[in-house]
Amino acid sequence: MKDSLERHQVWLYLAAIIFGMVTGWFWPAVTVTFETLLWPVLGLLLYTTFTQVPLTHMATAFRDKRFNAALVLGNFLIMPAIVWLLLFIAPADPAIRLGIVLVLLVPCTDWFISFTHLGGGDGTRAIAASPILLILQILTLPIYLWLFIGEDMVSANLTGHFVPVFFGLILTPLLLAWLTEKAGKKRPGFAGYIRSLGWLPVPFLALVVFMIAASQITLVIQTGRMLPQLLVIFSLYLVLAALVSKVLSRSFHLPGARGRTLAFSFGTRNSFVVLPFAIALPELWAPAVVVIVFQSLVELFGMTAYLKWLPRLISKPDESSSAH
Template sequence: MRETLEKYQVWLYLVAIFTGIGVGSYWQTVQAWAFALWPLLGVLLYATFTQVPLLHISQAFKDRRFMSALALGNFIIMPLVVWGLATLFGLEDAVLLGVLLVLLVPCTDWFISFTHLGQGDSARAIAAAPVLLLLQIVLLPLYVTLMMGEQLVGGHLLSELLPAFLGLIVTPLLLAWLTEKGAAQSAVLKRGVEVMGWLPVPLLAAVVFLIAASQVQLIIESQEMLWQIAVIFVLYLLAAALIGKTLHTLFRLPTASGRTLVFSLGTRNSFVVLPLAIALPDIWAAAVVVIVMQSLIELLGMVVYLACVPRLVKQPR
């Protein structure tokens, strides 16, 4: 049942987004939607982080070639691609912030599901998840600072972003780590962690529904911008696939590991950075729309990835 839920999660999220837009257009009770959103976000982040094997981070380094390719791709090459796209399209202010927040952080949850469905190596994906999560927490503030420069200082963004980052990301992560540590010694907690493994997909569907419903007016007002943003996200997915294929060849990775690498470079941690954007003042509100748009494009892109990645990264003859 859980595997079936994860298999069809793409369509569940898409239905949730479009239903949220429809419902939000009809019942414009933004405050009510936003009020329901924050508890769900907190539970979602906590439940998801408990599924990341934080206590077994050393397992990721058993395959050094794979981890080297993964780190190089996610934290050096793809940030350069993001910087190039942002410069090419002349992004500024809230739109630039949204693009940076969502494209600089590799996914640590549904990329595992897509890796499994796309004939990759799920075990390596699971082992890599805590490394990806911890590195992005350390590097995201640095990358945003470097790429936004004066816009970051001029908009007083740093003083607003850091407290939100610590409260909305670091706190649930620490709670999840304590839960996992307790679960290693308590059968009750261990069972609780297993039950929470069912929660991320339905909770994320509920979250994207509420976000779409609460932000529908802003989405409508930003529709001229959305096409440009959509092009950026499509170009990102194409670049991720090609770079993943290239790194697979350069590092001489096994086929399944190469596919895992492609899915990691292509999927982003949109729901993790979404609370950061939502917590910021209204001047940065467009960043929320950008992140929601990226989620939509990525979900559609993953449908294409599932069909194409096994052909792009083939078994040797």
Template sequence: MTRDILERRQVWVYVAAIAAGVAVGASVPQAAPLFEALLWPCLAFLLFVTFTQVPLVALPAALRDARFMTVVLIGNFVLLPLLVAALLPLLPDDPAVRLGVLLVLLVPCTDWFITFTHQAGGDTRRAIAVTPVVLIVQILLLPLYLWVFMGEGLGDVVSVPTMMAVFLLVIALPLAAAYATERWVARGAGREVLVWRLGWLPVPLLALVLFFIGASQVEAVEAALPLVGDVSAVFVLFFIGAVLLGIAGGRVFRLPVAEMRTLVFSFATRNSFVVLPLALALPAEWAAAAVVIVLQSVVELLGVLVLLWLVPRILSFHTLN
């Protein structure tokens, strides 16, 4: 199996992993603490591997591409949060569900977005260049967005010391290690093969993370099942809206076809597994937030399968000329 085939079929791998995890967790509920303990180092390693695929050393190049960078930042951090605000009233009146939706929809993707852009014939070079900027901006803005949408009551739920510890150990440390790895690779001939080999790992590692979540959070998964329909509908509406905003933004800024395709995937894909550790660190009664984030990733991947077929047809050189 090639890496391309693995990535194209990843959604089915993830669904199978979640189902297997729930089945195992329901069969041996006493093993839930063990699965939860294994989840954290696996998640940290997943983020390290994922961050190695983000060209952090390409940051200066991204800042020179002002037009494309402008539309990416305006869309992801102004227009899409407004879309999220418009969709919030459609959600169940459950604070944990709403927090999970906010966490996942307010952060643009920085990993498989590049892969999907390449598969759809987008501008992969620009996708690679803007990714580190998008990652940094979302880390800075996410606390502000959560405060705006959830209000001061969020402080009664979120333990700042716990969240800071999770951020440092599971997000910041893997990010720093990935940057150090990229610098090491850049200083020696032949070392780039390490990054290429690590690129095989995100799919199986993510499947393992989802298995551990299913096995350790059976009660949360079962409790969230009645909400799946309503929440999934919001995720579908967000996906459609993001795609339409991507097309509109590309036309307004008169982007070339390849850049428009890149913009569509930047808007439509979210950074679900970067915010997942933050959801998992919430109190037990807020466990639905993590389940919602996993659900979003499944809905998104199914949508991307359609988008990979659709985008080259609706955003072609023939139709825009």
């Protein structure tokens, strides 16, 4: 049942966006309440998601050195270089470019695991890798933002807006999730509680995108003219992510399931983690919010394609020989 919800979640988000836009268009007065409720709902989304990341298993995450080397090289060196190249075909609007950079530089730590499981990847290694990805993206994102956005970050004092959100809405749910996982190890009742929380990220994210679509209907319409260009950029990113995983799986001798796990990691991004940063920015930068939400939709359709494509693109030696 949970697998089915995760497999078809893209349609739930799409329906939430359409319903949100209709609500915002016909009942604009209601959207003021949505803007207020958005922050606590985002906090709950991040908390429920972080509880599904094995934060207390950091030691086991480092055991497969070859896989982890390929994972880190791809996510934090090669894919950022690809993002830099994609910016050459991106719109000139600084807010749009900020949204692209924000969302494409942070590897996913939740539905990456789900799609790895659904797509014949190595779920155990995906679970073990998630804490590494989460910690490294927190450390590297400020550096890449400074490298890619540079002068715009300084002139708009973006760091001043990011810091409160980071401590209030990222670190607090992260700490609570870690404490919840620690309690789950000591008390069996908490383990069931953590499993039940695993059902909540998808509906909470649907609620978040509904609220954003409703409260930002004017912005969504204004940004609509750039969506075809963004579709090209995000689709190219997904294709290149799969090809990079193919090259690295061969270079590091990681065929089959481990290679597919690399592909799902490179292709999926932590859109909901960077969303609070974009929402906290001044109105001038608001289009970044639409970019992040749109990327998550493109990505989810892309993951549906990955489920069919990756087993053929990255197969075990015996699988490829039997296919001919």
